[in-house]
Amino acid sequence: MSTTIVETWAVNMADLGPIYPFVGTEFILFIVGIVFWIGFHITQLRTENRLYDEERVRYQDKEILRKVLLGSDEEE
Amino acid sequence: MSDALLVIFTEFYYWATIPLMFLIHVGFCMYEVGASRQKNMMHTLMKNTMLIPLVTITFFFFGWWIYFAFPNGPGFIGGIVDAPHAVPWSELMGAHLGGAAATDTTTVDDNASWARINGVFWAAFLLFSWTVASIVSGAVIERIRTGAFLMMAVLVGSVTWIIDASWGWHPEGWMVKVLGYHDAYASGVIHAIAGGAALGILIPLGPRIGKFCKDGTPRNIVPHNPWLVSIGLFLIYTGFWGFYVACNVPIIAEADIGLTGEGYTATTIYLTPTTLSAIVFNFLMSLSGGMIAGYAISRGNAFWTYSAGLAGLIAASAGNDLYHPIQAMLVGAVGAVCAYKLHHWVEKTFKIDDAVGAVAVHGYAGFIGLVIAGFVLWGHPATAAYIEDVALINPVGQFVGAVIMFFVLGFLPCFILANILKWMGSLRVPYEIELAGLDNVEFHGRYLDESDVRKAEIEEAKERDLI
Known part of the structure; x- marks a missing residue:
């Protein structure tokens, strides 16, 4: 019993094709991969928007922005 | 020579190009971080770094398939070409020993041809993809949102550049067969498209705060670490060796590509014979032509001397399989001068803030290099010997090809996507945050x-x- 098509290496290599586990699930893996990829972009955009919305409000405080721009001590 | 040795040599050859080309990305990251101001270093680094995984997975999902499926357009000289080894659910897109097929995605012949080459060939092309996206990355630093940039990196790195490669950097691409397009080391298919894409983003993105005086005169935003910039550019030069070598097929029987002899040869990507000696001569001579011209015209400015070396190499790359070394040097010098002059003219005239000169060094130099190759190589066969209808290199074909690379596949798609993201408010960081x-x-x-x-x-x- 093996998750791959190889159960022994004592074979003719001409009989061996793919040696990764669970041959036959490639299309499902492809769909999972696409979801993973698209999910990253959505998460990135949401996270970035939330962060910038919050920080934009903070830096609209003139004193904080002044300190950052003039290079004085970081704001508490 | 035994077929097994040919396959193993080819497998190792492409594998060896991959770590060399990885240095291009290391160089771009160092260069960008050095060129950015201290308040933006980590953002600059992570923006460029994250294109690596995103372009990699999307190039696996569809980029590799596009290269083999689209040489006819599709729709210009034929339909979509069957590419069973390159679809992402193919059993050949994984560890495979080349024997019997275990699924219905491939045949025994597909497996025998592709099992040992597919992954290394895919990775070599993938590293080209990183390069294209990384070129764009430098131009837009210090104000673009990472999320927006990464979507454009996928567009350029896994869609548009590989379409152009399929059209103009494939032995049977329609641009090669119809236009006589010749671009052996990618002046257009990588550099012009990347420059065009960067310009397509820069226009809607706008300049960094403070880049231009009220009267429109551009200010220098000085790199915070010029040494890092220099080392980054040296690393790009180093990685470029792998890039050139990966553009070749290392060994193939003459009979397999339509020649009449019984020997073996290295070939260009178009399956036309070449030698590593030819490209070594021309690599170094065009780099030198660009550096000398850049040093002279910029009066010893380090940034432009290094960049002009790249511009020279990029300009000559289209014909560097064929040029005499002194021709390569001269083409390199012309490309570097044009890139330098055009960068400053465009910056001042149109208020385009290209932080690292990427549009000029890659886009303009690549475009000009393609056009020059059309004149210098006029009448030389663009197509491989096995293709019956011989297409000849010519100025019109090269000019049309340059327009396709820079504007049609480079500028337009990114300009459209960048404007959509701008409309969504997701292209540029908020004003206060850019200031901070x-x-x-x-x-x-x-x-x-x-x-x-x-x-x-x-x-x-x-x-x-x-x-």
Whole structure:
């Protein structure tokens, strides 16, 4: 019993094709991969928007922005 | 020579190009971080770094298939070409020993041909993809949102550049067969398209705050670390060796590509014979032509001397399989001067803030190099010997090809996507945050920690009566 098509290496290599586990699930893996990829972009955009919305409000405080721009001590 | 040796040599050859080309990306990251201001360093680094995984997975999902499926357009000289080894659910897109097929996605012949080559060939092309996206990355630093950039990196790195490669950098691409397009080391298929894409983003993105005076005169935004910039550019030069070598097929029987002899040869990507000696001569001579011209015209400016070396190499790349070394040097010099002049003219005239000169060094130099190759190589066969209808290199074909690379596949898709993102409010960081610095916002905790640690150190030093 093996998750791959190889159960022994004592074979003719001409009989061996793919040696990764669970041959036959490639299309499902492809769909999972696409979801993973698209999910990253959505998460990135949401996270970035939330962060910038919050920080934009903070830096609209003139004193904080002044300190950052003039290079004085970081704001508490 | 045994077929097995040919296959194993080819497998190892492409594998060896991959770590060399990886240095291009290391170089781009160092270059960009050095060129950015301290308040934006980490954002700049992570933006470029994250294109690596995103372009990689999308190039696996569809980029590799596009290269083999689209040489006819599709729709210009035929339909979509069957590419069973390159679809992402193919059994050949994984560890495979080349024997019997275990699924219905491939045949025994597909497996025998592709099992040992597919992954290394895919990776070599993938590293080209990173390069294209990374070129764009430098131009837009210090104000683009990472999320927006990464979507455009996928568009350029896994869709548009590989379409152009299929059209103009494939032995049976329609541009090669119809236009006589010749671009052996990718002046257009990588550099012109990347430059065009960068310009397509820069226009809607706009310049960095403070880049232009009120009267429109551009200000220099000085790199915070010129040494890092220099090392980055040297690393790009180093990685470029792998890039050139990966553009070749290392060994193939003459009979397999339509020649009449019984020997073996290396070939270009178009399966036309070449030698590594030819490209070594021309690589170094065109780099040198660009550096000398850049040093002279910029009066010894380090940034432009290094960049002009790249521009020279890029301009000559289209014909560097064929040029005489002194021709390569001269083409390199012309490309470098044009890139330098055009960068400053466009910056001043149109208020385009290209932070690292990417549009000029890659886009304009690549475009001009293609056009020059059309004149210098006029009448030389563009197509491989096995293709019956011989297409000849010519100025019109090269000019049309340059327009397709720079504007049609480079500029337009990114200009459209960037404008959509701008309309969504997702292209550029908010004004206040750009002023404060992207690192102050995205890595805020780190700065607070640094501040806390410094205060703690002072406290302890006081307690010990040291200060």
